[in-house]
Amino acid sequence: MIRFFRKIRLNLLSEKKFTKYLFYALGEIILVVIGILIALAINNANQNRINKNYEHTYLLGLEQEFETSRMKLKELIAVNKSNANNSRKILQYITYKNETPTEVVFSNLLYNTFSNDIAFNPNNSLLNEMINSGNLKNLSNTELRRQLTNWLSTMEDISRQEKELSVQREKVLDMFRTDKSSLRTILEQTSVYDQIGLPQSENEISNLHLLNSTAFENNILMFIFTSYATERAHYLPTMQDLESILHLIRKEIKE
Template sequence: MIKFFRKIRQRMLKENRATRYTIYALGEIVLVVIGILIALQIDNLNERNKIKKLEQQLLKGLLTEFESNLQLLDDAIYLNNANIENSIRLGEYTGPSISDINEKELSQLMVGIFKNEPRFSPNQGTVQEVINSGRLSILSNAQLRKAISSWQSTLETVKRQENYVVERRDVGHDFFLKEGNFRRHVDLIDDALLDAKPSKFPNNNFKFLEQQEFESQLYLFIVASRNLDVAFYEPLKKRIEQIIELIKNDIL
């Protein structure tokens, strides 16, 4: 093709047809420019397709991750609510004097409060990959980009409240450890991790239930746990559900 245009150009020069040659030369330049623009357009289109394909891969990974995290959060909510329920039941036994103590029943109740630790520990592999690799900008949805970029700070806020709840739980647990017999407790409960054999010490009398300080610490734990559920877990669940919806809307 280039040789063809060169021959035409040379023939025009020999025939001294300068005007036609100029027009032809301009036309040739235009064709070259058009060719370059077409090539650039094709390159841009290929690059956009490549980015779109990568975006779809990231979206599918994020969807799997957040759907899994939603289930993990539901598990944490379940444990937290179980702690609240069992703590309220234990609160029925607190007071200046207690009687008719069923040692095994109360031991089982203590397990329901102090064994389970509600913690939301989400999977973050894809989120961290998106952020650390600088691929956040690949996500075309601005609302989704904002939600992903603020995800870590949201988790840190929830974690602080979880830590506070666990601290309150441990304070209450210390009353039992100091004034009760943990060996007898392990021997009585149904899901003990070892066969402790009966203790030679007297039965647990749960006298700490008669202490006003224990009752205060117990109800502070209940309030903190309820606050974790209402002010932290429930909004977090809505945020995860919103993120899942945003991702689904962008998956082709």
């Protein structure tokens, strides 16, 4: 097409028809510009398609990660709630002296409440990779990008709160590191000794005196308060954030 215009332009020059020459020269320039614009449009369309495919892949990966994190947090909330409820039962025995538990009941309450530390370990490997590589910008939804960026700072807040909860848990356990209480009794009464093959003691030391200890009561109260704060001020709001992120991710996947 351009050769055709060039041939006409040369003929017009030879015939000294300058007005028509300028017209055809302009037409040739317009054709070149149109060709460039079409090429750019095709290239942009291909790049947008590639970016959309990348985004879809990231969204699927993020959905899987955050769904796994949601299940982990759900289980952790249940464990934290169970620990707090068991602590309240211990506090009831401290408060109401006419309801003294048996050694077995008290040992099981202590073991079930304080045997495991609590820590939320979300799946953030893909999110971290996206942030570190700058690929978070490939997500077109600005609200989703904002929430994903805030998610990591939320995890830092939760980690600090869990450390405080761990401190309160350790304060209760420290009372069994003295010669006034017996960790062995707890383990024997809960059959942990039998499971790992440790020798049984002939002289059982009772831990029921702790129910009359103000220090023990204070430690239990601090553990209850910290467990409550962990759930209400951290775990439940984080669950809401998590579900909001999942909603945005799934909405983008469908579009």
